[in-house]
Structure formats: C-alpha cells, structure tokens
Amino acid sequence: MKTIVVSGLGLIGSSIARIMRQADQTVEIIGCDPDDGTAQFLLTKHIIDRRLSFSKAAPMADLIVLAGPVSVIVNQIRELSTMPLKDHVLITDVGSSKVEIMTAAKPLIANQIAFVGGHPMAGSHQSGGQAGRPDLFAGAIYFLVSGSQTNAQLIEFKRLMAPAKVRWLEIGASEHDKLVSEVSHVPHVVATTLVNTIAESLAHNPVGLKAAAGGFKDTTRIAASDPTMWTAIMLSNRDAITEEIDDFKDQLTQLQTAIRNGDEQTIFQTFTKAKKIRESLDN
Numbered sequence: 001m002k003t004i005v006v007s008g009l010g011l012i013g014s015s016i017a018r019i020m021r022q023a024d025q026t027v028e029i030i031g032c033d034p035d036d037g038t039a040q041f042l043l044t045k046h047i048i049d050r051r052l053s054f055s056k057a058a059p060m061a062d063l064i065v066l067a068g069p070v071s072v073i074v075n076q077i078r079e080l081s082t083m084p085l086k087d088h089v090l091i092t093d094v095g096s097s098k099v100e101i102m103t104a105a106k107p108l109i110a111n112q113i114a115f116v117g118g119h120p121m122a123g124s125h126q127s128g129g130q131a132g133r134p135d136l137f138a139g140a141i142y143f144l145v146s147g148s149q150t151n152a153q154l155i156e157f158k159r160l161m162a163p164a165k166v167r168w169l170e171i172g173a174s175e176h177d178k179l180v181s182e183v184s185h186v187p188h189v190v191a192t193t194l195v196n197t198i199a200e201s202l203a204h205n206p207v208g209l210k211a212a213a214g215g216f217k218d219t220t221r222i223a224a225s226d227p228t229m230w231t232a233i234m235l236s237n238r239d240a241i242t243e244e245i246d247d248f249k250d251q252l253t254q255l256q257t258a259i260r261n262g263d264e265q266t267i268f269q270t271f272t273k274a275k276k277i278r279e280s281l282d283n
C-alpha cells in the first residue's frame, strides 16, 4: 500500500492515520475532511501528508479508509462505485453499523472492487482529529465483515494496523448489528435518556445536577458524545435498536414493579445478578 486515503479525520480516522504512520513510514497518507481546523492540525503534526477532496483523492488510493459518520460512509461507498479507481484498491470503513454499509457496497463488490467492512470496538465520547491516539484501540475487538477483499489485501491491511494491537474478529453484518445494538447503541440511548430525564426533573431545583456524584457521571459519560455521529448510528440500525429498547423497557418495568411492591427479594436478586456480571467485565 503506497497511498492511503482516510476520509473523515475525526477521532477514529485520525487514530487510524496515526497507527498506519507508525506501521510504515514510507506510505503517503491523504486526508479528506470538510473541517479546516482538523485537517490543518493533522497536516501540521505530519499525521497526514496532504489534504484533498474525496473525488480527487480516491482514484489515487491503494487503500481507502472511510471514517466519517455512517451516513457519509454510505454516500461515499455509492460515489466510489462510479469513480475511476485503481484495480487493486482495498476499501474499508469504520462505521458503527454494518448491514446498511455492506448493502451499499454491493455494486462495488459486483464490479470486483475489494471492500471489507470494519468496526473498531473502542473509542470515546470525544470527537475530532486532535482527540485521536495511536493506542485508542489497544486490546479491543476490531470487527471485520467479509466482502470482496483478497487474502493478500487483508494481510496488508492488518500489517498497517498492527501497532493498534486490536483483536480481529470476523462476523456477519446482521449478527454484528444485533450485537452492537446490545452492547453499544442501546447503552447510548439509555445514558442519553437518563441525562435528559434527570435534567428535566431537576429543572427548578437550585442544587440540581451539581449534587450528582460519581455514579451519575460513570453511568452517563457517553451521553457527551457527538450528536451527528450518534444520530447517523440510530438511523442506520433502527430495527435492532428498537427491539432491544423493548427488552430494556420490560426489564425496567419488572424492577419498577418490584420497587413499588417493596419486593425485597426481587430487588436484591436483580442487583446481585448485575453486580456479578459487571464485575466479571473488569477481570
């Protein structure tokens, strides 16, 4: 891979540029992003070599990493299917949902252009190129959804990502979207709803959220994430998210009923079960 194009130079795209720069100092990294501040910062830090428009950059690429919001990734995949690309180019993405993206990639795949879906299961509530780090994904799962990539292209992509120290995991697009609705998308909905509910209840309380201790902050950190990115995720994984919200509502109602009825045993059992599961995550 001589020329790498990263489209979307925010938290994830700029982290990937940093990682690939560490993996191979000989590659040229071209960045595409409408945000002047982010692009300028990454140019100054030599994390990208050049900034070009997507339509100018894509035909020059040996590897294209799509790292904008999911809605932008989908549009760019559609654009790529009509662009003059190098025969051996590998296209991949980092979007948080996969069914819509793999569906958009069908014309590319039909035209023998190599595409593999990707999704690093790490990040943060921060956004923008300045927040990116080469160790952002260390130890995390990096999902791969097989498309039309060759084995050699995948090996080369993994070589360029080696400094990230991720755990590669192949998965189907539907299985992926259901799983991430459970471990990522609905937790985001819950954290957001918690913040908005409590803020409304406290609207006329002079102490209000200032009384919030660590528990409230720990439970809601991700509610501070970028609304553009998360709106795109919600729209892209609607079915799995709405189904999982139903399950969440059922469990919440069961706990509410136990609390209302003073059902000590059910309350205690519910907390005990969650404590064991949550503690096992840190081991």
Ligand SMILES: NC(=O)C1=CN([C@@H]2O[C@H](COP(=O)(O)OP(=O)(O)OC[C@H]3O[C@@H](n4cnc5c(N)ncnc54)[C@H](O)[C@@H]3O)[C@@H](O)[C@H]2O)C=CC1
Pocket (backbone or CB within 6 Å): 007, 008, 009, 010, 011, 012, 013, 032, 033, 034, 035, 038, 054, 067, 068, 069, 070, 072, 073, 094, 095, 096, 097, 119, 120, 121, 122, 123, 124, 125, 126, 127, 128, 129, 226, 229, 233
């Ligand atoms: N934030 C996180 O923790 C994670 C995010 N993701 C996925 O990674 C992708 C990027 O997320 P972040 O880097 O966190 O967001 P971000 O908000 O930090 O960066 C997104 C970047 O895309 C740029 N952008 C917008 N429209 C564009 C266009 N037409 N062409 C090129 N660039 C454009 C924005 O200017 C911004 O710099 C999203 O698809 C998200 O679902 C995946 C794993 C973790």
Ligand SMILES: O=C(O)C(=O)Cc1ccc(O)cc1
Pocket (backbone or CB within 6 Å): 095, 096, 120, 121, 122, 123, 124, 125, 184, 222
């Ligand atoms: O901030 C956090 O802890 C996250 O969980 C970040 C995150 C956001 C979106 C993803 O698709 C994957 C990871």
